[in-house]
Amino acid sequence: MFSRATLLVLNVVVLAVLLGYAIFPSFSALKESLLWQGDVSLEHYRRVFSSSRYLAAMGNSLLTSLLTVIGAGALGSSLAFLFWRYAFAFKRAFLQLFLLPIGLPPLVGAFSFQLIYGESGFLPRATQWLFGLSEPPFAFEGLWAVLLIHVYSFFVHFFLFVYATLSKTDYALVEAARTFGASRATAFRKILLPLLRPALVSASLITFALSMASFTAPLLFASKMSFLTVEIYNQKIGGEFGIASGLTVLLVLTSMSLLFAFETFGDARVSLSRRATPKDAPTKPLSPFGFLFLLGASLFVSLPILALATMSFSESPASSRGVLPTQWGVANYAKLFGEADFYEPFLNSFSLSLLASAANLLFGVIAGTLIASRQIALRPFANIAFLLPLTIPATALGVNLIATFNKPSFLAFGQTLVGTVWILPLAYFIRHLPYVTRSVSSALSNFDPSLSEAAATLGASPARALWRVAIPIALSAIASGFLFTFISAFGEFPCSVLLYSPDAVPISVAIFSSLRLGEFGVAAAQGVLLLLVVTALTATAQRLFRTNFGQEPFGF
Amino acid sequence: MSLRVQRLSKSYGERLVLREISFECARGEFFSILGKSGSGKTTLLRLVAGLERSDDGKIFLNEKDVTALAAHQRKIPIVFQNYALFPHLNVFENVAFGLREQKRKESDIRATVLETLKLLSIDDKMYRLPAELSGGEQQRVAIARALAVQAPITLFDEPLSNLDLDLRRAMQKELKFIQRQMGRTFIYVTHDQEEALTLSDKLLILHKGRACECGSPEDIYHRPKTLFGARFIGSANVIRVQVLDSRHLKTESGLTLAHGENLQGKFFDVVIRPEHIELASGFGRNTFRAKVLASYFKGAFFEHLINLEGIELTMLSAQPLPAEPLVRVSKFFIFPPNSDRYDQDPTH
Incomplete structure (x- = not known):
């Protein structure tokens, strides 16, 4: 396919990018954490492990992640069972509703929660008004707040993994167990649960890792408590870069071991049935209890977005607000479209993400083709290097990049990148390194060779077959990889807030500033607009995937 | 003769897959290649199409030696077992694919495609993508695509094996009808002896890479030349x-x-x-x-x-x-x- 010289050049480029940008920055942070006043020392780690503050941060992060797994698991799995076993109206619409949190940028999600459950949120104020209290009776704070947001953001993983497994399960297995006298509970415990194990393990590992890496929710809601990611951010801001690096190394090690465990044990694609057409579970009408549960879950998922939309039209100052805003209008949107300070961040994010995803596109097409055609050099090394960006939490990546690029670096052609507009596209590029690569390599390796043969027997020369069949099919995979990269970079917050330059403030950081200034209305309008952009692009990407490959709109 | 195959041999490394196969197939004949899995029948079909190169032997299409030609030069369409429909093209464009390679006029392409789709009763699904069709409908599109190019012979690689029994029986009758009506030459690979008996004017039975019987179904049934042939038919x-x-x-x-x-x-x-x-x-x-x-x-x-x-x-x-x-x-x-x-x- 490629000449030897081209192959060599392409491999050198791909491996150099992996080595320089995916692996080297991690070692910079490691080096930084091991240096104490110019000497190699474990002093930073000694300090970390002898400080009750850092130990508490680690404990809180671990505890929250564990509780998140339990909460998200309970909600996601129950919903999956509900969809599997019960018939109800508007099932597809409900499905789309429960997939909503995937597309929600974390910052927007966390902020919406504040609007509902926060100190001046709709719910506490409504309670206060209802019972005539002088103060809002509760405010949403600390570990429980973080936990609730995590459950909201991550239950989807359980929902999708469990639902996918259940719908592939042969219900005849359950019926067989019942004919042998197994009670409903026994059939569940002895048949369904073992079949669901891989799905549950996968979803738990992913949720735990995401929850450990979560930055936005603890930053916004746990001012009195300490979390690992927030501690890293605070230490970096406070100039304790060695400590920040040490904590980063610990966080990366935790996430890495979890995600490697996922790759090893978490294969959800066990063969569930030897039957070509598994028997579908018969559905029954929804019970009153099931209906209430569905209603509650729908409210839980849609309330934050409704709150966000409501708030974006509010013109009352936060302090004088009742349960609902008293003054309504489109002033926030007018600001967004009329004032440079407010619309520029959108344009900035657009350029920054476009630059990054274009680089991802170029790199991903080259690397994906090399992988699919098995012409990549140093394959085991490349495999691990491609996994690395997925295992490094965003906050950690930010710190790694600061450690690497806060001085002139040969990786930046002798420039200092920190403080310039170039560091953010680089960060986005590294975070999304595997996306286009994976979609290209899987599209090419799943390419059915009989399609080329069919084209040949119909008279198409190899060049014509490539042009009319292989390229159009690969294109939609490339386009969806590109779109997903762009979407994810557009709303990215943790890296952005660590690395942004005042010359090009990205939209997520702009929303964060509005929040800090108490400009909830503007922040909400910014959030709504961000959400609209992301949703429109996600819908486009889903469409591209579905129509061209006949795949389910979601699935693993 | 539409197709003449002379002493064709093929091996993959040490393994001999086909050994000195010879047969002739007349114009307008429904010719079946019957054998168990691993008998070399699909390889023989791929050699005829030009998707594989033989180690030895010759292939003549309409008395012209095509042995050295590549698949896209021979232009002998195959209906693949897995259909191999182009997933990014709709039904119309799938069927038009070969005609576009022939650089025909647009009006001509349209007329031919429509006629073929009508013949296979799938013209109402013209603008669907393959993924939106049932297995039986995909099957019809695959057959239409191969027939539309009006090649001297059309190859079928176990095309009905993925259909359920009722649909398979119905499709068999329809295929035979189309073949008779259009006067086309079909070369049809199958492992199903009943299917081969129902459809074929002439049969070639392959066993472990050798041709053990060749003749009309009645001939082979009443005068088998080999024990394998006698056991396999009837x-x-x-x-x-x-x-x-x-x-x-x-x-x-x-x-x-x-x-x-x-x-x-x-x-x-x-x-x-x-x-x-x-x-x-x-x-x-x-x-x-x-x-x-x-x-x-x-x-x-x-x-x-x-x-x-x-x-x-x-x-x-x-x-x-x-x-x-x-x-x-x-x-x-x-x-x-x-x-x-x-x-x-x-x-x-």
């Missing part, structure tokens, strides 16, 4: 015998069969078709007293498992049988022993 009782004298063969259990052939050797395999064991009215040549072990009602006839002097055989009858009927073996075929087991070593 049902057969096979018994091991040894030569008793120049006119008689004898089984180990003592059953003696009279024959009129000139045999060389000591051991043979005898094939008796169930319908060649008939109820006899009195003793005579090859007539024996049988014991009925089991009887099965099959609707139009009965099938029986009988014991004939120590040998268990299957026979058919129009009426129920008495417990110990007198039966006559009216016809049988004699083959050299183990002749359906070719040498494992391909070099011999």
Whole structure:
């Protein structure tokens, strides 16, 4: 396919990018954490492990992640069972509703929660008004707040993994167990649960890792408590870069071991049935209890977005607000479209993400083709290097990049990148390194060779077959990889807030500033607009995937 | 001749897949290649299409030597087992694919595609993508795509094997009808002997890379040349015998069969078709007293498992049988022993 010289050049480029940008920055942070006043020392780690503050941060992060797994698991799995076993109206619409949190940028999600459950949120104020209290009776704070947001953001993983497994399960297995006298509970415990194990393990590992890496929710809601990611951010801001690096190394090690465990044990694609057409579970009408549960879950998922939309039209100052805003209008949107300070961040994010995803596109097409055609050099090394960006939490990546690029670096052609507009596209590029690569390599390796043969027997020369069949099919995979990269970079917050330059403030950081200034209305309008952009692009990407490959709109 | 294949051989490394295959297929013929999986039938089809290169031998298309031509130069369309529909093109464009390669006029393409889609009753799904069609509909599109280019021959690689039984039967009839009506030459690979018998004007039976029978289905049924062919087409009782004298063969259990052939050797395999064991009215040549072990009602006839002097055989009858009927073996075929087991070593 490629000449030897081209192959060599392409491999050198791909491996150099992996080595320089995916692996080297991690070692910079490691080096930084091991240096104490110019000497190699474990002093930073000694300090970390002898400080009750850092130990508490680690404990809180671990505890929250564990509780998140339990909460998200309970909600996601129950919903999956509900969809599997019960018939109800508007099932597809409900499905789309429960997939909503995937597309929600974390910052927007966390902020919406504040609007509902926060100190001046709709719910506490409504309670206060209802019972005539002088103060809002509760405010949403600390570990429980973080936990609730995590459950909201991550239950989807359980929902999708469990639902996918259940719908592939042969219900005849359950019926067989019942004919042998197994009670409903026994059939569940002895048949369904073992079949669901891989799905549950996968979803738990992913949720735990995401929850450990979560930055936005603890930053916004746990001012009195300490979390690992927030501690890293605070230490970096406070100039304790060695400590920040040490904590980063610990966080990366935790996430890495979890995600490697996922790759090893978490294969959800066990063969569930030897039957070509598994028997579908018969559905029954929804019970009153099931209906209430569905209603509650729908409210839980849609309330934050409704709150966000409501708030974006509010013109009352936060302090004088009742349960609902008293003054309504489109002033926030007018600001967004009329004032440079407010619309520029959108344009900035657009350029920054476009630059990054274009680089991802170029790199991903080259690397994906090399992988699919098995012409990549140093394959085991490349495999691990491609996994690395997925295992490094965003906050950690930010710190790694600061450690690497806060001085002139040969990786930046002798420039200092920190403080310039170039560091953010680089960060986005590294975070999304595997996306286009994976979609290209899987599209090419799943390419059915009989399609080329069919084209040949119909008279198409190899060049014509490539042009009319292989390229159009690969294109939609490339386009969806590109779109997903762009979407994810557009709303990215943790890296952005660590690395942004005042010359090009990205939209997520702009929303964060509005929040800090108490400009909830503007922040909400910014959030709504961000959400609209992301949703429109996600819908486009889903469409591209579905129509061209006949795949389910979601699935693993 | 539409297609003539001469002493075609193919091996993958050490493994010989096809050994000196020769056959001819006349214009307008429905020609089937029948064999079990691993017999080399799909490889033979791919050699004809030009998707594989033979190690030895020649292929003539309309008396022109095409052995050296690549698939896109031969332009012999295949209906693939997995259909191989282009997932990014709709039904119309899938069928138009080959016509566009021929650089035909747009109006001409449209007319041909529409006509072919109508013929296969799939013209109402013209703008669907393959993923939006059922298996049977995808099948029709794959057939339409191959027929639309109007090639001298069309190849089919087990095209109906993914359909359920009812649909398969219906499609068989339809394919045969289309082939007759359009006067096309079809070369059809299948492992299903009933399908091959139903459809074919001519049959080639492959076994372990060799052609063991070639002829009309009636020919092969009534005059099989090999033990494998005799067993593969229709049902057969096979018994091991040894030569008793120049006119008689004898089984180990003592059953003696009279024959009129000139045999060389000591051991043979005898094939008796169930319908060649008939109820006899009195003793005579090859007539024996049988014991009925089991009887099965099959609707139009009965099938029986009988014991004939120590040998268990299957026979058919129009009426129920008495417990110990007198039966006559009216016809049988004699083959050299183990002749359906070719040498494992391909070099011999």
